[in-house]
Amino acid sequence: MEANEPRKEQNTEEMDVMKQFMELLGQQGMKEQSQDFMEVLQYIAGMQLQLSAMVDELQGVRKQLEKMQESQPKAAESQLLDKVSYLQEKVSSLAERLSELKDHLIGTAAQAVTVFKEKGREEMNKVLQKGISGMQSVLSGCREKMVDVLTSYEKTANQIDSIGDEFKQIGNSVANVGRLLTGKGTKEVSDEKEGVALTRVLNKPVKRHISTLKKQVERIDGAVAKLDKVCAGLDTVKEKEKEKSRVSVKEKLSQMKVKSEQQKKEPEKSKTKSQEASL
Numbered sequence: 001m002e003a004n005e006p007r008k009e010q011n012t013e014e015m016d017v018m019k020q021f022m023e024l025l026g027q028q029g030m031k032e033q034s035q036d037f038m039e040v041l042q043y044i045a046g047m048q049l050q051l052s053a054m055v056d057e058l059q060g061v062r063k064q065l066e067k068m069q070e071s072q073p074k075a076a077e078s079q080l081l082d083k084v085s086y087l088q089e090k091v092s093s094l095a096e097r098l099s100e101l102k103d104h105l106i107g108t109a110a111q112a113v114t115v116f117k118e119k120g121r122e123e124m125n126k127v128l129q130k131g132i133s134g135m136q137s138v139l140s141g142c143r144e145k146m147v148d149v150l151t152s153y154e155k156t157a158n159q160i161d162s163i164g165d166e167f168k169q170i171g172n173s174v175a176n177v178g179r180l181l182t183g184k185g186t187k188e189v190s191d192e193k194e195g196v197a198l199t200r201v202l203n204k205p206v207k208r209h210i211s212t213l214k215k216q217v218e219r220i221d222g223a224v225a226k227l228d229k230v231c232a233g234l235d236t237v238k239e240k241e242k243e244k245s246r247v248s249v250k251e252k253l254s255q256m257k258v259k260s261e262q263q264k265k266e267p268e269k270s271k272t273k274s275q276e277a278s279l
Contacts, residue, residue, distance in 0.1 A: 014106050021109035024116060033233040036226045037109070040135075043223040044102045047216050051095035054212065057205050058088040064202065080163065080202065083156045087206070090149045094142065101138050104131070125234050132227050139227070143220045150213040153206060160203045 018038065025034035065081050108131030116124040 017106055017110045017113070020113050024113055028121060030233065033230045036230045036233070037105075040223045040226045040230075041102065041105050043219050043226075044098055044105065047219055048095055048098040048102060050212060050216065051091055051098065054209050055088055055092045055095060057209075058084055058091065061202055061205060062088070080160065080199075083159060084202075084206075087149070087152060087156055087209075090145075090152060091209075094145050094149060097138070097142055097145065101135065101142065104138070105135060108132070108135070128234060129231060132231055136224055136227050139220055139224050143217060143224075146213060146217050146220060150210065150217065153210045153213060157203055157206045157210060160199050160206065163199050 018041065022034040022038060025031065025037075061084050062081065065084065108128065111131070112124045112127045115127050
């Protein structure tokens with residue numbers, strides 16, 4: 001219970017930061033950008049949790065392998081362990097990368113709030129542009145790693161199936177030698193036999209993870225698109241501010257021109273009144 005306290009405090013702080021950030025952008029007429037930014041955070045946090053769950057499930061697969069009966073071929077057992085360990089390491093590394101990205105995103109939001117209070121909106125937008133640019137770069141790197149992990153999963157799934165087929169062939173050979181010696185015909189070994197069934201069971205989570213990873217790649221693409229949208233929104237806001245500034249300058253010049261013309265007319269009015277008085 002106590003070990004979870006620091007994590008709870010961190011989560012509370014992160015939620016407070018994002019709440020302040022979204023409120024600030026909302027006040028600045030940037031509600032859509034704040035929602036897109038929040039969706040990206042949710043994407044990343046969701047992906048990280050799913051990958052962490054995949055790491056735990058692979059650990060369970062490893063334990064199953066380690067408990068294999070001594071009757072199983074040692075070479076095949078070692079092969080499977082190596083492959084599952086390799087996947088676990090890759091997925092774990094990717095989960096850590098996404099955790100760092102989530103921290104970077106929250107840090108950018110916190111910095112934006114601070115800079116707005118100290119230097120104003122224009123500087124805040126610069127912080128956001130810079131932070132988002134960095135996030136897009138990291139997300140692209142994560143996508144490449146995700147595709148690499150997906151490819152490794154697909155290869156591993158095929159290899160586990162091949163090992164299962166080998167078990168099946170070994171079973172066929174051993175069983176059929178005995179049958180042939182007794183004058184009986186050959187018989188196909190069932191998929192339910194121990195070695196074959198084991199590989200099928202082990203491959204279930206691996207194949208399920210392949211489906212999950214394909215969805216994760218799509219989510220990364222979605223996150224990149226959302227960040228592009230936020231950047232485009234910031235540029236639009238910037239242009240509106242410039243246009244507003246230009247209009248303000250024009251209005252000021254127009255007012256100065258009117259005032260100048262009025263000042264020119266004043267002496268003429270005084271002169272006319274003076275002439276009328278003398279008559």
